[in-house]
Amino acid sequence: MFLENFFDINAIIYTYPLLLDGFLLTVKLVAVIVPAGIALGTILALIYALGGWFTKAGFILYVDTFRSLPPLVLLVFIFYGLPFLGIQLGSFASAVLALVLNGSSYYAEIVRAGIVAIPKGQWDAGRATGLTRFQTIVYIVLPQAVRNVVGPLLGNTLELTKATSICSVVALPEFLRTAQIAQSHVYNPTPLVFVALVYLILLWPLARLVSRLERGIATH
């Protein structure tokens, strides 16, 4: 009875082409959103470190705004709200925009925290050898800063990967969405259980790694 309902192999065999498409779309979303989020976040953190008080205030406004908005609210606004202005992005582009805005704010804050934690002497040493401020931050400060915040960066990547599941709400046929469609085809929750298991198997090692890195920082 229990196995029939939650682990019905036939339900998976019947719906697997659909689930495979959904899985691949989730992978595609992650492959676009994570690098874009890291790149934008790093650029913002560099602007913060090099800029004056005005750019610093702008940075905090950007980061805190997108950290206070639930990503789903942002996504609904972009997907349902922007078309009124004639900006029709479609569900994939809307999802990418919403999650890059959300993800980049967290990445930016993490990289910023890493940069300000680097001792001032590193800046002075770089400048003393004749590097410009920009060269100093890119070649000397940033590499050390990133090494110190690898744990939080990976942690945010895990969160962002998981967050792609909210795109199911704007009818983007990613992994969770296809599981819901599959469930309605077979009148059985097995596809949902299957999708949860795949998420678990793929993300568990990353979650382990993140908690190991966080523990490492706490003890050293």
Next chain:
Amino acid sequence: MEQIQYYYFNLPIMRDALPTMLHGLGLTVLMALTTVAMGVGAGLLLAILRSYPSRWIRWPIICFVDVFRSLPQLVIIILIYFALPYAGIEFSPFWSTVLGLSLVLAAFAQESFWAGITATPRGQWEAATATGLSHTATVLFVILPPAIKTSIPSLTNRIIAVTKGTALGSAVAVQELLAHAQSIQSVVANPSPLTLGALLYMAIFAPMVAFSRWLEWRYRWSR
């Protein structure tokens, strides 16, 4: 410019939508508070249990934490709401969301508290045991108070991240803030209620984010 004002900051529409949206906001706040109470409470309990030197206690807790750190929040909520009824277990949309988020918060809170507990110097344990305190008394009265203090910044960030997930309730038809904003938006054919919703979310979460920024700044300088 006029178009932007008409579509996104339409004050008459916002005024009409406000009473309903405030109801939604009330439910959002209620969900958030219930989630924090259940999630942080369970996380603290798990962290205390994990300190007992028995693998039969430790391993199930580590498994629980890993599972709920790895699964997306929405997947957990959908499983509770759409899959559990097949096993005869039914939760309302409200409780499906709150339970799902509480499980996630419990896992993350456990990690925060546990990091605080393991950061306590060994000498504290030895000193407490030497004065004749039991394991339970040592954890509760000696180890936990400073450990909780250490864990506050990371815990605050987790609480913000998880309580923002209350918006996911709209996917299982909880009539919270986002759900109201969307339904009014489709009735009046104008997205101003979405702007209002976003502003109301920011009214709750922006102070919390600012608070966490202040906490991190303070903790850094107190060390």
